[in-house]
Amino acid sequence: MRRDSGEEIQFGQKVSDTFIQSDFFLRIDQSTATIESRIARCLSLIFSSDVVTPTTHETAMYMAAAAAGNSACLSRQVGASITDKDGEIISIGWNDVPKLNGGVYQTDGASPDHRCINRNGGKCFNDEEKSLIRDQLIDELISKGVIKADQRENTVKVVKESRIKELIEFSRAVHAEMLAIIHGCQKSGERVKGGRLYTTTYPCHNCARHIVAAGIKEVYYIEPYRKSLAIKLHHDSLTEDESNKEKVRILMYDGVSPRRYLDFFKAMSARKQDGKMKKVDKKAIMPKSTLSLEAIPVLEKEVVDSLRKKKLITIPNEQENPK
Numbered sequence: 367m368r369r370d371s372g373e374e375i376q377f378g379q380k381v382s383d384t385f386i387q388s389d390f391f392l393r394i395d396q397s398t399a400t401i402e403s404r405i406a407r408c409l410s411l412i413f414s415s416d417v418v419t420p421t422t423h424e425t426a427m428y429m430a431a432a433a434a435g436n437s438a439c440l441s442r443q444v445g446a447s448i449t450d451k452d453g454e455i456i457s458i459g460w461n462d463v464p465k466l467n468g469g470v471y472q473t474d475g476a477s478p479d480h481r482c483i484n485r486n487g488g489k490c491f492n493d494e495e496k497s498l499i500r501d502q503l504i505d506e507l508i509s510k511g512v513i514k515a516d517q518r519e520n521t522v523k524v525v526k527e528s529r530i531k532e533l534i535e536f537s538r539a540v541h542a543e544m545l546a547i548i549h550g551c552q553k554s555g556e557r558v559k560g561g562r563l564y565t566t567t568y569p570c571h572n573c574a575r576h577i578v579a580a581g582i583k584e585v586y587y588i589e590p591y592r593k594s595l596a597i598k599l600h601h602d603s604l605t606e607d608e609s610n611k612e613k614v615r616i617l618m619y620d621g622v623s624p625r626r627y628l629d630f631f632k633a634m635s636a637r638k639q640d641g642k643m644k645k646v647d648k649k650a651i652m653p654k655s656t657l658s659l660e661a662i663p664v665l666e667k668e669v670v671d672s673l674r675k676k677k678l679i680t681i682p683n684e685q686e687n688p689k
Contacts, residue, residue: 390621390622390626433542446542447563448550450561457553459549503530568616587618
């Protein structure tokens with residue numbers, strides 16, 4: 367994941383961008399049991415062979431993903447939800463700029479919107495501060511004679527690729543997990559303690575300290591976030607080991623993807639006939655939704671044409687070389 371996450375690499379496998387588009391997530395750990403029954407449930411959803419309803423985990427992550435859509439952050443949209451120990455959702459949150467008197471800015475049309483998208487043509491203040499730090503550092507190195515002025519351009523490239531680019535401290539936004547915790551404590555108080563937090567992205571180290579302090583017992587995420595130092599800074603309180611129940615567990619989400627939640631759980635046809643549940647012939651059923659393979663040659667041609675236009679490949683003359 368670290369090798370292929372590719373936040374600054376233009377080409378590559380893009381694993382982190384691909385797997386998060388999955389229909390179903392299956393976490394397999396040394397201590398994970400019931401894998402066979404979970405795969406069977408997945409197949410039942412794909413083929414609509416049985417009536418299957420969402421787990422509390424799936425509903426909570428769906429709510430978190432829906433909350434992410436509220437965010438106007440220029441970096442990434444993140445959503446979170448919190449359930450109490452019984453699985454009941456008590457709050458949601460997303461990353462955005464806090465506003466006076468509580469909460470964050472939203473598109474309501476009734477009040478001025480001072481989010482980053484509406485200031486100075488829409489700029490990321492975190493990126494601006496990182497650039498200032500980089501420039502001030504290089505100016506200081508030049509003034510102290512550590513590097514020469516004509517080395518500035520190369521030094522800028524080196525510093526840009528350093529861990530300065532990973533700084534997240536200067537954003538104006540309150541993070542999704544933080545907002546969910548604030549809302550949860552305001553509305554439900556003690557019910558946050560011992561609860562679970564669901565977030566679309568692995569929590570950063572800033573959120574990690576709030577999660578620990580709030581008394582959250584488990585965190586579930588979908589998208590990795592390699593900038594996070596959560597485990598490194600809070601190894602006494604956090605763990606990624608599924609079998610360790612002595613610490614706050616940060617675990618990969620397991621279940622139906624939020625993007626397919628409605629597709630899988632919304633009934634597309636009548637479930638009963640003559641007052642009884644319909645019987646399904648499991649040897650003859652087809653997947654609930656399918657993709658026509660007829661489109662693949664067309665898509666392949668578009669990819670080849672695009673590569674040719676960008677001069678990334680050269681196509682031999684078909685008459686000279688039919689293969």
